[in-house]
Amino acid sequence: MSLVSYDFLAFFAIAALLYYLVPGRFQWMLLLAVSILFYAGGGAVYLLYPLATAVSTWFLALRIGKADSVSKAYIQEHKPDKEQKKAYQTHIRKRKKRLMIAGILLNFGILAVLKYTDFFLQNLNLLIPLAGEDGSVWQAGWLLPLGISYYTFQTMGYLIDVFRGRYKPEKNLVRFMLFVTYFPQMTSGPISRFDLLREELFRKHAFDGTQFTFGLWRILWGFFKKLVIADRIAPAVAMITSSPETYDGMYVLLGMLGYTLRLYADFSGCMDIVIGTSQCFGIRLPENFQRPFGAKNLSELWRRWHMTLTGWFREYVFFPVSTSRFCRAVSHLAGKAGLKTLSKKLPVYTANLIVWFVTGIWHGAAWNFVLWGLANGIVMMVSQEFAELYRGFHRRFPKADGSVYGAFQKVRTGLLFSVLLMFQYYSFGTVFAMLGSLITTGRLSQLYDGRFAELGLAGADLAVLAAGLILMLAVSVLQESGSVRKRLAERPLVLRYTAVFLLFAAILVTGCYGRGYDASRFIYNQF
Amino acid sequence: MRWKKPVCVLLLAAAGAAVIAGLQRLVEPKYMGLVVEGNFTSEYYEETTPHDVIFLGNCEVYENISPIVLWREFGITSYIRGNAQQLIAQSYYLLEDTLAYETPAAVVFNVSAMQQFEQDNESYNRMTMDGMRWSSSKWNAIRATRMEDEHIIEYIFPILRFHSRFKELEPDDLKYFMGSGKVAHNGYYLRADVRPAGDLPVERRRSDYSFDPRCWEYLEKIRTLCEQNGIRLVLMKAPSLYPAWYDQWEVQIEEYAAEHDLTYVNCLEVSDDIGIDFSTDTYDAGLHMNVYGAEKMARYWGPILLEIPGVEDRRGTVSGAARGYKAGIGLDTVWQEKCDFYDRMKASQEEEFARLGYIKQFYIQ
Numbered sequence A: 001m002s003l004v005s006y007d008f009l010a011f012f013a014i015a016a017l018l019y020y021l022v023p024g025r026f027q028w029m030l031l032l033a034v035s036i037l038f039y040a041g042g043g044a045v046y047l048l049y050p051l052a053t054a055v056s057t058w059f060l061a062l063r064i065g066k067a068d069s070v071s072k073a074y075i076q077e078h079k080p081d082k083e084q085k086k087a088y089q090t091h092i093r094k095r096k097k098r099l100m101i102a103g104i105l106l107n108f109g110i111l112a113v114l115k116y117t118d119f120f121l122q123n124l125n126l127l128i129p130l131a132g133e134d135g136s137v138w139q140a141g142w143l144l145p146l147g148i149s150y151y152t153f154q155t156m157g158y159l160i161d162v163f164r165g166r167y168k169p170e171k172n173l174v175r176f177m178l179f180v181t182y183f184p185q186m187t188s189g190p191i192s193r194f195d196l197l198r199e200e201l202f203r204k205h206a207f208d209g210t211q212f213t214f215g216l217w218r219i220l221w222g223f224f225k226k227l228v229i230a231d232r233i234a235p236a237v238a239m240i241t242s243s244p245e246t247y248d249g250m251y252v253l254l255g256m257l258g259y260t261l262r263l264y265a266d267f268s269g270c271m272d273i274v275i276g277t278s279q280c281f282g283i284r285l286p287e288n289f290q291r292p293f294g295a296k297n298l299s300e301l302w303r304r305w306h307m308t309l310t311g312w313f314r315e316y317v318f319f320p321v322s323t324s325r326f327c328r329a330v331s332h333l334a335g336k337a338g339l340k341t342l343s344k345k346l347p348v349y350t351a352n353l354i355v356w357f358v359t360g361i362w363h364g365a366a367w368n369f370v371l372w373g374l375a376n377g378i379v380m381m382v383s384q385e386f387a388e389l390y391r392g393f394h395r396r397f398p399k400a401d402g403s404v405y406g407a408f409q410k411v412r413t414g415l416l417f418s419v420l421l422m423f424q425y426y427s428f429g430t431v432f433a434m435l436g437s438l439i440t441t442g443r444l445s446q447l448y449d450g451r452f453a454e455l456g457l458a459g460a461d462l463a464v465l466a467a468g469l470i471l472m473l474a475v476s477v478l479q480e481s482g483s484v485r486k487r488l489a490e491r492p493l494v495l496r497y498t499a500v501f502l503l504f505a506a507i508l509v510t511g512c513y514g515r516g517y518d519a520s521r522f523i524y525n526q527f
Numbered sequence B: 001m002r003w004k005k006p007v008c009v010l011l012l013a014a015a016g017a018a019v020i021a022g023l024q025r026l027v028e029p030k031y032m033g034l035v036v037e038g039n040f041t042s043e044y045y046e047e048t049t050p051h052d053v054i055f056l057g058n059c060e061v062y063e064n065i066s067p068i069v070l071w072r073e074f075g076i077t078s079y080i081r082g083n084a085q086q087l088i089a090q091s092y093y094l095l096e097d098t099l100a101y102e103t104p105a106a107v108v109f110n111v112s113a114m115q116q117f118e119q120d121n122e123s124y125n126r127m128t129m130d131g132m133r134w135s136s137s138k139w140n141a142i143r144a145t146r147m148e149d150e151h152i153i154e155y156i157f158p159i160l161r162f163h164s165r166f167k168e169l170e171p172d173d174l175k176y177f178m179g180s181g182k183v184a185h186n187g188y189y190l191r192a193d194v195r196p197a198g199d200l201p202v203e204r205r206r207s208d209y210s211f212d213p214r215c216w217e218y219l220e221k222i223r224t225l226c227e228q229n230g231i232r233l234v235l236m237k238a239p240s241l242y243p244a245w246y247d248q249w250e251v252q253i254e255e256y257a258a259e260h261d262l263t264y265v266n267c268l269e270v271s272d273d274i275g276i277d278f279s280t281d282t283y284d285a286g287l288h289m290n291v292y293g294a295e296k297m298a299r300y301w302g303p304i305l306l307e308i309p310g311v312e313d314r315r316g317t318v319s320g321a322a323r324g325y326k327a328g329i330g331l332d333t334v335w336q337e338k339c340d341f342y343d344r345m346k347a348s349q350e351e352e353f354a355r356l357g358y359i360k361q362f363y364i365q
Helices: A006-021 A024-040 A044-078 A082-130 A148-163 A173-181 A194-202 A209-242 A250-280 A298-304 A307-322 A325-336 A340-363 A367-385 A387-396 A403-425 A428-441 A444-448 A459-479 A484-489 A493-510 B004-027 B037-046 B067-074 B088-099 B111-115 B122-129 B136-145 B152-156 B159-167 B171-175 B213-228 B247-259 B291-306 B331-356
Strands: B053-057 B078-082 B106-110 B232-237 B263-266
Touching: A006 A024, A006 A250, A024 A044, A024 A173, A024 A194, A044 A082, A044 A148, A044 A173, A082 A148, A148 A173, A148 A194, A148 A307, A173 A194, A209 A250, A209 A459, A209 A484, A209 A493, A250 A403, A250 A428, A250 A444, A298 A307, A298 A367, A298 A403, A307 A340, A325 A340, A340 A367, A367 A387, A367 A403, A367 A428, A403 A428, A459 A484, A459 B159, A484 A493, A493 B004, A493 B159, B004 B159, B004 B171, B037 B078, B037 B122, B053 B088, B053 B111, B067 B078, B067 B291, B067 B331, B078 B088, B088 B111, B088 B122, B088 B136, B088 B213, B106 B111, B106 B213, B106 B291, B111 B213, B111 B232, B111 B247, B122 B136, B136 B152, B152 B159, B213 B232, B232 B247, B247 B263, B263 B291
Parallel strands: B053 B078, B053 B106, B106 B232, B232 B263
Antiparallel strands: none
16 A cells, blocks of 8 residues: 555544554554554565564564573573683574574575565576577566565564664564554664664553644655655656666756655655654654755765664674674784774775665665665765865865855765766766766756757646745755744644645645556655 | 634634635636536536436437427427446436436437446546536446546545646636536537538457446346336437447347337437438537537437327426426526527537638637
């Protein structure tokens, strides 16, 4: 069921009504029931995947937790000496590790097989002629269960946390299933942590009019971003980015900016709907965006964009890899060889490249996504290398830290982010060819040469788009000094009603929904 | 002052609803230009007197017979509840809807709708059903005939369907904001231009000539509904040369009519008796009659209809009792207005066609 559909609105209204009608102790059970119904809407058979993940992870985490209890009990009972205790703990840790690895292999294995089989086979098909053979292997064409990346990452985060002893495993399978399948976040994230979400999911929630209203406002804002901005610009962006032979020069810039805006409005709009929906149930979910285009460098932008995913990679990939035995050994070797600076940076850079490789392939099972990921990683590493130079520049010109330079940094970062995104929709060679075309042939007059008219954006569309972007920018600026909704709530009734009504009317009239439009999917649903 | 906030909220809600209603009216198509059919269904509810005969069907009905001539020459009160590509299920529910207001003596159903049960263009559904007043009949009509990607909520709130028209609003949208003018003559679509029948596409052979079982089901429902209400059902095939009406279809309808003792007239077979001249009586090369052909059809059908008990020459009388109408209204006065409107439009179109060779309203450049 799409979050942008009449069905979802009806589903949400009924679920919210029932949620506040049932006694508090049954609320989480109701949530589980509606979550399963929500997921089954896309085909009951696909429920097997999250259920398999939930059951396997719950069981393995429980075994890991049990190993800890057994270990403690053994030590208390037998009071072993230091050596024996250490040996026993190592033995237990190995057992726990085996359980964790089994869980990771199983669940990431399901994800990898479903998501990357075709990618693997495509590459195999490329290699067959090189080996002097004819023919090609079949393509699997398997359908990806909705939100598989999100619930897999979330549950694996849980398993690793239990392994690390960060919190105790959940004993109740049914409760754990709600953590895995909680419907607002299941299809597009955000990726939550069990210890934080548990508190929210399983406590009683009395109806809170303010929270409910705030949730509805946020949903409305999400619909605005998705239906008025993202889906309006989407067809034109798709035309530009899929036809580099037609749309070169100035259109490269147009496509670049349009692609970024569309991606942001689509994904952050989706998050607004998800988090707003959850807020209506009294359940807070982690934020996924924090005004990313206010960032002054790429690293900062990535700390503000898809925050729960980047956080997950930092926590469960970057830190373990950078502190791994392998990285330590390589670093040690480099140190011994007299490469002191390199030995310090090697573990970080290795982990960085691995994280960005995984980030790339997570976003799409294709080499251009891998390149996009690695390009981000390399730019950040290069930027890191120049850090001392920047600091020197600012020491020399302290006034360059003013607001104008700050604005320049934000624009530069946004542009850099957009340029790197070109790797997602162009092939490697085309990226450079198109950038070359922009620099050498890009002229404003190209926008009047008839190609723009073919993009399907009428004057009314451009006016709506401009107004929508200004509103989105204004809200973003206002958010810097606190919650816009809180401030709106403090205004007189007539004023806040008018503001919300205007937003609603704008979506109703200018939104891209219904016949002739396909607003049924969010970009980030496909992971 | 505890009442102040609830009253304020209610007032704001009412104001919001009014604005949304206004926006909805603004973006809804007004059907006052090239396409006028979208107004046909709703015009029925403006009637002030009941009718002895109701015609049901698609364009083969609303373009092919003139109720004004039926009145003027035979005193028959009639109304056409037809629309573009009106499906048989829609005809059934429109009949059900009609029976909420009046019980005619006869229903004439055009059988060409038996060819197709499902709609292939959503705009036809909208033109037929948007104008229906809300009732269980409308609800059921939508449920029975909506296309796969049509939602009932878009019929309840048409703004959800037509919102994207904000980009193509025309002066007519403001001009007819408060209500569209009358476009039909008791459901009849008047065209006074002439385009002789020419070469029509060759009849294609079909692998299966049987009608969709669902069409039979609804024909049976129409027949039963008529029977239950003491209405005489008459079947008609209008004199449209295209789309083809196959002999195999003809046989099936003849058998059905014989089985249920229904009158069935295939106007294609009696077109000479009707006096149709396909070089002068059609405005679109034989697909539909123009006003001259429709008037000939009315003259042919008048005597047939007058033979049905309850269908009478009502000239010089007052309207009888009916659920949706007041009794005792002088029919001559009511119909004189209709005749005047008809004559004015016919004369205007004839003048325009003589002068330009086409009618501006319906001219596609």
